[in-house]
Amino acid sequence: MIFYIIKRLLSVLVTFFIVSLIVFLMMHSVPGGPFDGNDMPVSEAVRAKLMASLGLDQPLWVQYVNYMRGVLTLDFGVPFQAPGETVLSLLADAWPPSLLLGGLGVLIGAPLGILLGMAAALKRNSWIDYVASTLSTLGLTIPVFVISMLLILVFAVWLNWLPANGWGKPERWVLPIIAYAAIPLATYARYTRSAMLDVLHRPFVTALRAKGLSERRIIFQHVLRNAAIPMVTVFLPMFIGTATGSIFVEAMFRVPGLGSYFVSSISNRDYPLEMALVLMVTIATCIAYLISDIAYAWLNPRIRLGDD
Amino acid sequence: MAIDIATTKTTKPRGPLWFAWRRFVANKAAVVGGIVLLILCLAAIFAPLFTKGDPTAQDYLTQSLAFPSAEFLFGVDDLGRDFFTRIVFGARVSLSIGFAAATFSVLIGIPLGALAGYYGGKIDWLVMRVIELFSVVPSLLAAMLLGALTGGGYGTIIIVAALFGWVNVCLLVRAQVKSFREKEFVRAAQALGATPWYIIRRHLIPNSVSPIIVGFVLAIPLAMMLEASLSFLGIGVPPPTPSWGQMISSGINFVFFYWHMALFPTAALAITVLATTLFGDGLRDALDPTLKGR
Numbered sequence: 001m002i003f004y005i006i007k008r009l010l011s012v013l014v015t016f017f018i019v020s021l022i023v024f025l026m027m028h029s030v031p032g033g034p035f036d037g038n039d040m041p042v043s044e045a046v047r048a049k050l051m052a053s054l055g056l057d058q059p060l061w062v063q064y065v066n067y068m069r070g071v072l073t074l075d076f077g078v079p080f081q082a083p084g085e086t087v088l089s090l091l092a093d094a095w096p097p098s099l100l101l102g103g104l105g106v107l108i109g110a111p112l113g114i115l116l117g118m119a120a121a122l123k124r125n126s127w128i129d130y131v132a133s134t135l136s137t138l139g140l141t142i143p144v145f146v147i148s149m150l151l152i153l154v155f156a157v158w159l160n161w162l163p164a165n166g167w168g169k170p171e172r173w174v175l176p177i178i179a180y181a182a183i184p185l186a187t188y189a190r191y192t193r194s195a196m197l198d199v200l201h202r203p204f205v206t207a208l209r210a211k212g213l214s215e216r217r218i219i220f221q222h223v224l225r226n227a228a229i230p231m232v233t234v235f236l237p238m239f240i241g242t243a244t245g246s247i248f249v250e251a252m253f254r255v256p257g258l259g260s261y262f263v264s265s266i267s268n269r270d271y272p273l274e275m276a277l278v279l280m281v282t283i284a285t286c287i288a289y290l291i292s293d294i295a296y297a298w299l300n301p302r303i304r305l306g307d308d
Numbered sequence: 309m310a311i312d313i314a315t316t317k318t319t320k321p322r323g324p325l326w327f328a329w330r331r332f333v334a335n336k337a338a339v340v341g342g343i344v345l346l347i348l349c350l351a352a353i354f355a356p357l358f359t360k361g362d363p364t365a366q367d368y369l370t371q372s373l374a375f376p377s378a379e380f381l382f383g384v385d386d387l388g389r390d391f392f393t394r395i396v397f398g399a400r401v402s403l404s405i406g407f408a409a410a411t412f413s414v415l416i417g418i419p420l421g422a423l424a425g426y427y428g429g430k431i432d433w434l435v436m437r438v439i440e441l442f443s444v445v446p447s448l449l450a451a452m453l454l455g456a457l458t459g460g461g462y463g464t465i466i467i468v469a470a471l472f473g474w475v476n477v478c479l480l481v482r483a484q485v486k487s488f489r490e491k492e493f494v495r496a497a498q499a500l501g502a503t504p505w506y507i508i509r510r511h512l513i514p515n516s517v518s519p520i521i522v523g524f525v526l527a528i529p530l531a532m533m534l535e536a537s538l539s540f541l542g543i544g545v546p547p548p549t550p551s552w553g554q555m556i557s558s559g560i561n562f563v564f565f566y567w568h569m570a571l572f573p574t575a576a577l578a579i580t581v582l583a584t585t586l587f588g589d590g591l592r593d594a595l596d597p598t599l600k601g602r
């Protein structure tokens with residue numbers, strides 16, 4: 001087990017370096033630089049000085065080594081679009097709205113999805129099964145900005161129940177939270193249904209029924225417990241997925257969060273910010289998968305990690 | 309004579325395709341999805357015949373932002389272009405990118421999957437590590453970077469979508485090849501001295517047709533979503549080429565007063581992606597019941 005975790009951590013490190021190298025090279029081969037913009041034209045001499053002060057005049061590999069040296073001490077550099085701050089402080093300011101809305105979305109969507117999936121599995125081929133499978137197909141296929149737009153059209157424009165965008169008052173959070181909740185709800189409805197059906201058909205459930213255990217106790221104490229194992233493993237990767245979801249949700253609902261930086265860092269050639277965002281999401285994804293795998297083995301002793 | 313027909317009818321051998329067809333037809337959602345997809349494809353191909361023609365022509369500037377009417381089925385957009393024409397021509401962009409990217413995904417995925425499945429060992433390890441790398445990097449962020457790197461545009465999106473679309477095809481083909489590699493007829497071919505390339509081409513790939521078709525069809529909606537997402541963010545298909553993602557992103561600015569600017573591209577994208585996915589899922593369940601989706 002310990003060996004397995006060490007091995008996986010090493011592979012996370014390798015992935016980190018490969019991804020950072022690829023992203024670094026890609027970013028720097030994008031035509032144009034951070035001071036080519038037309039909104040703030042600078043003379044050739046000033047630009048050279050700016051580039052030198054940011055170390056952009058040095059050979060690429062020197063820049064990469066310097067950058068990675070900083071990353072190891074959690075120094076992600078200074079974002080070009082806000083030179084007075086560091087990348088970390090900029091992201092620290094942007095991150096609460098995203099975490100609040102995305103977190104609430106997952107925390108509301110996941111339990112609802114589990115309930116829906118349970119109902120669908122227990123009442124197979126009933127109307128609730130059809131509702132659950134329709135909702136999960138819709139949630140998993142339709143892009144999140146389409147869902148957001150439909151929410152705005154229905155609840156803000158036609159019914160006029162809720163404000164369409166903005167930040168501050170809690171009623172402005174409702175629609176973005178529903179948009180964030182769509183994917184967890186759909187994922188969990190589908191996973192729970194298939195996991196429950198899988199467990200319900202196992203012989204031990206028949207044995208429990210023959211023993212005369214009440215259906216409720218069979219479902220909650222035995223079936224759900226076994227079905228929960230695969231469900232636990234999708235939670236963290238899905239939670240990380242809200243980070244990329246925020247790009248669209250926050251653009252649609254005008255939320256001042258992390259999302260807008262993903263786009264602005266790329267269009268402004270803001271290398272440090274861009275690099276930090278991509279690396280953070282990648283690392284978070286790797287670690288989420290690792291924790292999920294460990295949790296899976298811990299919950300299900302039949303799995304032995306590191307055998308293959 | 310009549311008896312003959314009756315007996316031949318009952319004893320007629322049923323091929324696996326016939327059963328697959330029966331399973332597919334029994335799945336109503338998949339049939340509806342397939343019909344909608346077919347209609348959309350026909351609409352995209354014959355777009356000039358039933359629309360006002362050029363989707364970029366600003367012929368109705370005096371009626372800018374007009375609401376839907378008999379003359380303008382979906383209204384007019386902010387730049388004086390007939391919106392119905394733009395939506396229909398948007399299907400061309402979306403579907404052609406979907407099909408082209410799926411084709412390239414299959415072209416990359418088949419050889420890599422076949423090699424990894426047939427040889428196993430080091431090649432398999434390498435292919436699986438590459439796939440692992442692709443699965444931890446968020447595809448959207450990578451696509452955004454690649455889009456910025458190449459300046460966006462139609463061809464770039466196809467390449468980027470294929471770059472992330474081949475993984476599924478590769479995994480499906482690899483699993484199929486792996487399970488067929490140990491079969492007797494492959495052993496026999498090896499014993500007769502057939503080269504690995506011959507065996508892959510003549511035996512293993514033809515036996516992987518079902519997963520290849522499934523991988524192809526399921527890659528289409530993913531590519532269409534990627535195109536729409538990138539165009540929504542302004543780094544996809546550049547204007548004035550009509551793209552639904554682009555129209556949605558400008559529609560959000562008009563949503564309160566000119567709802568048609570927001571509703572129609574949103575509905576078009578949702579319906580297309582949904583129909584394609586339902587069709588693909590149905591095809592997967594019909595062609596290979598063991599792959600049945602979770």
